[in-house]
Amino acid sequence: MSQPRSGCNTWLDELIKFNSTLPPSEDGTSQPPDSHHASEQGENSYHEQEEYFNRGGNWGTDCEAEVTNYFPEPPLAFEEGYTFLSLFDADEKSVHRKTNLYYPFSSQREWEIASWLLCLGLSMGKIDSFLLLEMGNMLGTCSRSYLVVQLSSDKMCITALIGDHVAYLLLISLTNIHMNTRLKSSLNTFLLTALLPVPKFVHRKKQMKGVLQDWLVHQCLDVVLEPLKLAARLGIMMSDPIGHSHYCFTPLASYIADTPEAMMLTCVGGKTSPVTMAMYKQFGDAFRHEPRTKSTTLAQLDVVHSHADPHNLEAFFHEAQKFRLNGIEKPFWSDWPLAEPSCFFTPESLHHIHKQFYNHDVQWITSTVGDSKLDFWFSILQPTTGYRHFHGGISKLKQVTSLCHRDIQ
Structure with missing residues (x-):
């Protein structure tokens, strides 16, 4: 009895199993098997199985492979149905999303810029005005990575009561770093880039000493920041922390400085706004004056150059004063692409x-x-x-x- 395919297995079990695999008869009725016919069929089935096993076959496996199940009156199925994912294919833009998950944006970078602008809380009008700028168009390109530069400089007294020793620090950071991380001084998100010189010039006029100091600061910044300006103009290949190379550009987005230093860096004289065209007599106006753009300042310097030689310091300074400029010959930001003094001098909480x-x-x-x-x-x-x-x-x-x-x- 322990051998499932031996003669001890009853022929009736095999007959019932075999009969269950047959399709129903045409008249829809099932006739019970005749006992004499069943006896003959059982003997023939037994001899067939014995002969089949003698040839080395597997009756159960071969029979099960040929079994077909019939289900009378199955439920109807229609081909016009849809699934949840088919709703995406029904969209007329689904063809573009098969190759670009961030459609209608051209890439993930462009989507990140749009998400960043929305999170700033700006109005749609201000976002549109930003996207119309050349910088906004460049930031939207998909083949570039932008390391947006943030600079800061200030004079710091390093001695007390033992001499006038001052350090002029230039620090650098990236606006790509999250604000919560950048505000933690222990994480050193601002790196010391250079120590600017603080000389004492010898000149018979005190006012010219200040002009010479301003000239020196701009020339030092021009030399120190030249690699960043070159990368902003042409781009540079850089590696990220996981070893991937990116084609990077370095526009200047922010320069943190107090008001006197901001005036010096924007090349304007005293009692003049570094970010607008207003002077001290107009500070109380009820409207905002037009911004002091890069093109305006450089155009005024071109006029000053046409009337005075920069090597004649006093004559050049007097001509610059007519435009309320401080006498700087060449600002450090003049050849920095997309650098706009009226934009990158952002307010800061301390000053x-x-x-x-x-x-x-x-x-x-x-x-x-x-x-x-x-x-x-x-x-x-x-x-x-x-x-x-x-x-x-x-x-x-x-x-x-x-x-x-x-x-x-």
Whole structure:
């Protein structure tokens, strides 16, 4: 009985299995097998199996391979149905999305730029004006990677009470780095690029000493930043952290500087806006003046060059003053593609918010209410965790740092 294909296996089981594989009869009725006919059929089936096994065959495998299942009255199926994915193919633009997942954008880079612009919170009009610029068109190309440069420079006193020793630092970073990462000083996202010289010139006029210092700063920046300007103009192949090569360009997007230094770098004189065409007499106007563009400043310098020789420093400076310029012959950004002084001099919190509040708003309030009353108001304020409490007031503070400016505000 343990041998499934032996004579001990009953012929009736084989007959039932064989009968179940037959299609139904034409009249739709099933006739029970005659006992005499079944006996003869069972004997013939047994002799056929024995002869088949003697030839080395496998009856069960061969029979199962030829079995066809019949299902009477199956449910109807129509070919006009659709699936969820077929809805994508029904789109008239699906042909383009088969080769470009970011359609209607030409590439992933262009989609990232569009996503970045939307996350800035700008209006559609401002986004359109950006895309109309040459820089916006270049950023939209798919074959380039952009390492957008952010510079910062400032003079820092490195000695106290033992001499006038000043370090002029030039730092560099990338706007590609996320803001939360760049704000952490421990991550060193700003790298020291150069130490600019701080010389003391010998000239009979003090004003010319300042002009010479400004000339030297622009010439040093021109030399130090020449590789970045060359990469912004022609591009350069660079490797990413995983070893892939990219065709990179380095436009200048931001230069962090205080107002006096921004005026020097934009080549304008004193009491003149570094980002607009307004002068000090127009600072109170109720409208925004037109921006001081790169083309405007360079056109004014061309006029100055036509009337005075740059090597004649005093004559060149006097001609530049007619356009409220500071006498710089060649700005460092003049040959930097897409560099626009009215755009890359962006506001920063230290000088344009905290120090502006301390140097102007606090002085106005002090002149209005007096030192003693203002000190009393600060002394009765509730102490707040994370901020300094000025229990003695603010009128007699010494060596006020940027942190104090923030806490006072």
